[in-house]
Amino acid sequence: MSTERIGKILRISGPVVEADGMLGSSMYEVCKVGDEGLIGEIIRIQGEVCTIQVYEETDGLLPNEKVIGTGAGLSAELAPGLIGQIYDGIQRPLPLILEQTKDDFIRRGVVTLPLEYDKKWPFVPTVAKGAKVVTGDIIGTVQEGPVVSHRVMVPPGVQGTISSIVKAGDYTINDPIFKVKNNGSEKNVPMLQKWPVRFGRPIKERLEPTIPLLTGQRVFDTFFPIAKGGTSAIPGGFGTGKTVSQHQLAKWSNAQIVVYIGCGERGNEMTNVLEDFPKLIDPNTGEPLMNRTILIANTSNMPVAAREASVYTGMTLAEYYRDMGYDVALMADSTSRWAEAMREISGRLEEMPGESGYPAYLASKIAQFYERAGRVKTLSTEERQGSITITGAVSPPGGDFSEPVTQNTLRITKVFWALSKDLAARRHFPAIDYLVSYTLYTNELSPWFSKEVNPNFLRYRSEAMALLQKDKELEDIVQLVGPEALPESEKIILEAARMIKEDFLQQNAFNEVDSFSTIQKQWLMLKVIIDFYNKMRELYNQGVKLPEMMNLPIIDKITRMKYIPNEKAEGELAGILAEIDALHADDIVDRISGRMMTDLKKD
Amino acid sequence: MTQTPSKITPETLSKRIFKTATEVSGPLLFVDLKGKAGVSYGEIARIKLPSGEERSGQILEVSRDIAVVQLFEGTSGMDVDQTTIQFIGETMKLPVSSDLLGRIFSGRGEPIDGQPPIIPEVELPISGSPINPYARQYPREFIQTGITTLDGLFTLIRGQKLPIFSASGLPHNEVAAQIARQAAVLGQEKDFAVVFAAMGITAEEAQFFRNEFEKSGALDRVVLFLNLADDPAIERIITPRLALTAAEYLAFECDMHLLVILTDMTNYAESLREIGAAREEVPGRRGYPGYLYSDLASIYERAGRIKGRKGTITQMPILSMPNDDMTHPVPDLSGYITEGQVLLDRGLHRRGIYPPINVGPSLSRLMKEGIGKGLTRRDHRELADQLYYAYARGIDLRNLVAVVGEESLTEEDHRFLQFADEFEGKFINQGRDENRSIFESLDIGWDLLKNFPNPKRELKRISEKIIEFFHPNNRDSNKNYDSRDI
Ligand SMILES: Nc1ncnc2c1ncn2[C@@H]1O[C@H](COP(=O)(O)OP(=O)(O)O)[C@@H](O)[C@H]1O
Numbered sequence A: 001m002s003t004e005r006i007g008k009i010l011r012i013s014g015p016v017v018e019a020d021g022m023l024g025s026s027m028y029e030v031c032k033v034g035d036e037g038l039i040g041e042i043i044r045i046q047g048e049v050c051t052i053q054v055y056e057e058t059d060g061l062l063p064n065e066k067v068i069g070t071g072a073g074l075s076a077e078l079a080p081g082l083i084g085q086i087y088d089g090i091q092r093p094l095p096l097i098l099e100q101t102k103d104d105f106i107r108r109g110v111v112t113l114p115l116e117y118d119k120k121w122p123f124v125p126t127v128a129k130g131a132k133v134v135t136g137d138i139i140g141t142v143q144e145g146p147v148v149s150h151r152v153m154v155p156p157g158v159q160g161t162i163s164s165i166v167k168a169g170d171y172t173i174n175d176p177i178f179k180v181k182n183n184g185s186e187k188n189v190p191m192l193q194k195w196p197v198r199f200g201r202p203i204k205e206r207l208e209p210t211i212p213l214l215t216g217q218r219v220f221d222t223f224f225p226i227a228k229g230g231t232s233a234i235p236g237g238f239g240t241g242k243t244v245s246q247h248q249l250a251k252w253s254n255a256q257i258v259v260y261i262g263c264g265e266r267g268n269e270m271t272n273v274l275e276d277f278p279k280l281i282d283p284n285t286g287e288p289l290m291n292r293t294i295l296i297a298n299t300s301n302m303p304v305a306a307r308e309a310s311v312y313t314g315m316t317l318a319e320y321y322r323d324m325g326y327d328v329a330l331m332a333d334s335t336s337r338w339a340e341a342m343r344e345i346s347g348r349l350e351e352m353p354g355e356s357g358y359p360a361y362l363a364s365k366i367a368q369f370y371e372r373a374g375r376v377k378t379l380s381t382e383e384r385q386g387s388i389t390i391t392g393a394v395s396p397p398g399g400d401f402s403e404p405v406t407q408n409t410l411r412i413t414k415v416f417w418a419l420s421k422d423l424a425a426r427r428h429f430p431a432i433d434y435l436v437s438y439t440l441y442t443n444e445l446s447p448w449f450s451k452e453v454n455p456n457f458l459r460y461r462s463e464a465m466a467l468l469q470k471d472k473e474l475e476d477i478v479q480l481v482g483p484e485a486l487p488e489s490e491k492i493i494l495e496a497a498r499m500i501k502e503d504f505l506q507q508n509a510f511n512e513v514d515s516f517s518t519i520q521k522q523w524l525m526l527k528v529i530i531d532f533y534n535k536m537r538e539l540y541n542q543g544v545k546l547p548e549m550m551n552l553p554i555i556d557k558i559t560r561m562k563y564i565p566n567e568k569a570e571g572e573l574a575g576i577l578a579e580i581d582a583l584h585a586d587d588i589v590d591r592i593s594g595r596m597m598t599d600l601k602k603d
Numbered sequence B: 001m002t003q004t005p006s007k008i009t010p011e012t013l014s015k016r017i018f019k020t021a022t023e024v025s026g027p028l029l030f031v032d033l034k035g036k037a038g039v040s041y042g043e044i045a046r047i048k049l050p051s052g053e054e055r056s057g058q059i060l061e062v063s064r065d066i067a068v069v070q071l072f073e074g075t076s077g078m079d080v081d082q083t084t085i086q087f088i089g090e091t092m093k094l095p096v097s098s099d100l101l102g103r104i105f106s107g108r109g110e111p112i113d114g115q116p117p118i119i120p121e122v123e124l125p126i127s128g129s130p131i132n133p134y135a136r137q138y139p140r141e142f143i144q145t146g147i148t149t150l151d152g153l154f155t156l157i158r159g160q161k162l163p164i165f166s167a168s169g170l171p172h173n174e175v176a177a178q179i180a181r182q183a184a185v186l187g188q189e190k191d192f193a194v195v196f197a198a199m200g201i202t203a204e205e206a207q208f209f210r211n212e213f214e215k216s217g218a219l220d221r222v223v224l225f226l227n228l229a230d231d232p233a234i235e236r237i238i239t240p241r242l243a244l245t246a247a248e249y250l251a252f253e254c255d256m257h258l259l260v261i262l263t264d265m266t267n268y269a270e271s272l273r274e275i276g277a278a279r280e281e282v283p284g285r286r287g288y289p290g291y292l293y294s295d296l297a298s299i300y301e302r303a304g305r306i307k308g309r310k311g312t313i314t315q316m317p318i319l320s321m322p323n324d325d326m327t328h329p330v331p332d333l334s335g336y337i338t339e340g341q342v343l344l345d346r347g348l349h350r351r352g353i354y355p356p357i358n359v360g361p362s363l364s365r366l367m368k369e370g371i372g373k374g375l376t377r378r379d380h381r382e383l384a385d386q387l388y389y390a391y392a393r394g395i396d397l398r399n400l401v402a403v404v405g406e407e408s409l410t411e412e413d414h415r416f417l418q419f420a421d422e423f424e425g426k427f428i429n430q431g432r433d434e435n436r437s438i439f440e441s442l443d444i445g446w447d448l449l450k451n452f453p454n455p456k457r458e459l460k461r462i463s464e465k466i467i468e469f470f471h472p473n474n475r476d477s478n479k480n481y482d483s484r485d486i
């Protein structure tokens, strides 16, 4: 790496600073700007003049103050200590900032290290002297909290023969852990790795997305599933449920690691996660969710350049755990704020604007971001798989999906979870528009659902979708002629569709039981509704009237089935299914006439 | 709170006087610095006009040669040869102390109540700093506003930012004033204060608020910052920041619970647009700058609670939607930042319903954690869901009836239709001075649900347990239902 260069400030305009005397600088190099050493990154080079985006407020900076080029790109530090942490957009730990400054407000110029350098971690070697290793090979493990086994890997660019490795014991992240000999030279390697955030970490090979990431959310898993390693976009106007959905994904996805990026959104929402996650129990591990989670919080009022960087910082942490062989789920709320940060910086650079003032490279930046998702074979001697699944919230102005960020995102992502203002206004939550949303993973995931859930799963789902479609058509007719004009057979469809909507798709994130459904419970709930629909048609053909059917006690059970705890679901739902199966027209007619008899007697 | 020390000493200050304005454009003044002393980004300039008049401004961009100064009072009457500019080496600050209470300031922070400037405890930079998200405490304390629709369906929480989306001719001022009057938490009035920031509203409106505060005997617990319609538009950029700086001081240094009313944020955004246009920036939607979101966030996010501090800041921005259009950039971006919104509706207003709150698109995002047993009452959540649902269904039917007539409705449909009317008449509608307790409000809701003869079947959003305990038909006349803890 090149040595330090010292230049001088030429011009200051908000988060953008120009400096001259910077010959020899490279793009994305980190600089210390001004006498306070504010952190910034070079985003344009013209001769000896560099343009720098500064990650902190620039008030009070003077022209001619010094600028130091550090020679290094904006990098993430990777080692034990990441899990459970909350960082700002450039990996400064927020708790540490608070502790160091004793100030509840973030002032600028705070220098903190991303990780604790003097903390000792229990390292257990898993290879011996003499082993041949390549990049990505695991040479030992550290238990990082109660859940995550942190696999210490040979960093990118290193390979050879292990000439020595420490015994099991406690080491800091910067202690040399092992030595590698290659072509006669020997290298000391600590646990700590650094990686420039704007570049994806290398992998061996991409794999087909054939396994779903289960989220416990019925509308996602059953109707529009996402694959491990897949990408999804969740656009919606304000108040339609982007953040609650992302929180639900962070809570209940069956990923081993979760990276949650609060990018330009509310401070309180991050606080909410910080307060909830240590208390909520991960159904997969039985441990608090915080023990598998990393948070990045660069809220709307924090510096906009650091917001731009935050998604890359989060992504790099995700890739690091993917390389260990984990399934990582990454959420970014909201990618629109990231795009706006790009727009703001681009405007200050006086670049030629594209659509809606966004820079012309918006589309390629979005594409590059989602391209870092995937299920992969990692670089390593042994065969290992890991994945990153991305869900990006999109906040279209006015809730209008035709704007550039939504459109460019939808060109890349394979799952579209469209939020609907209309459904949200009816408190149909999650307000996912079931007629507009789609998943492009159906073919790849079908074998998994048929095998792991039920061979009939896909058929039932199609039937449910068809009912919803038909429901829409009928509703349009009702709007013109009123509900009474429909024949009874079509009213049955409306009832069945209502059940799918209210008793299946609606899922209350804030109800302890309803918040999360196992895939088995989802399947049985779906089966209950579709079987009941078919039973309704059968009964109808045998002369039972719809209002009579709607008075059956089974209706209440269907309404309440979402509140059956997951562990009891299989038993109780099997009971409901048996009850449906046993319904006979004769019984119903008998019972009604029986009731009429008793009513008569009362009179 | 700490401050960054100024780098400019008194000696350099005298060298920082310029008579070298090169261009005047809209609210902006361009000054040739002649490569002389350093002038820092964001600092304040004092400008002396040929007439002797003084104005102030702030640096928006600076290089070795040129400073771009934004004039708060506009540039009229300025010329390029006579105007003197002095840079004072500091960013904009507000002198604060607990004596702020009861005072009235201009939109620039100068006292306009005929009293002397306050003796400052400290001077604080008005741009503020972001609260460390790790230092925040999630807001969970219910504020009783005495307005049924708010307390029942869109509960206001201490530390929340909840705007009123309104439009010209609607009674947003009345609603805001009623909230300010009634929101003093019982038993804690002493810790309660209001900061009121006016941006471009009329003198009459400002007077209305003053009278309202006076009426409730609270004028000595109010700080006013007034930029009125005929005051300089660019000044509006700093008015809300002054107000929030005062609020932060009173909340976080003096342990008070603050309600900050900011009105009208649409006027604020227009001033921002004017500056953007003068700088020839690439505009975003409808000519507003692309950074409008971040800028609004730098205001709205100055609300909340902080761990270990007693005081809180609750924000109630008022903004008018041009053409009643909620997708206009100002309401739209505000809704993306604030923790819900209360939407006023012209239709309800025309029908004489006060407060004309449009229930459908209104929302309080912080409500869910601030209600329920121990906070308001156990039945609150489910009752609110049920009322909301029943009203929405009634409105749908109302629209349907308009097309196909009443004949095709079922008996049940008729009940929902009737419910919607009564809901508007009794639940939403209330007096301008009527202060209802949360229990009264919830029980009005229960009374309306008596319409439904088969509650367990028809009131699906309420669990059987709650119906058995709270439904008017099931109440025990010896029991006290006015309690958070039952
Ligand atoms: N799955 C859900 N269950 C219950 N309520 C929900 C759900 N999703 C959204 N909501 C409601 O909608 C409100 C807004 O959701 P949020 O995710 O904050 O919207 P956005 O991020 O799109 O602005 C929440 O405060 C909550 O009241």
Ligand SMILES: [Mg+2]
Pocket: A242, A243, A244, A265
């Ligand atoms: Mg959100």
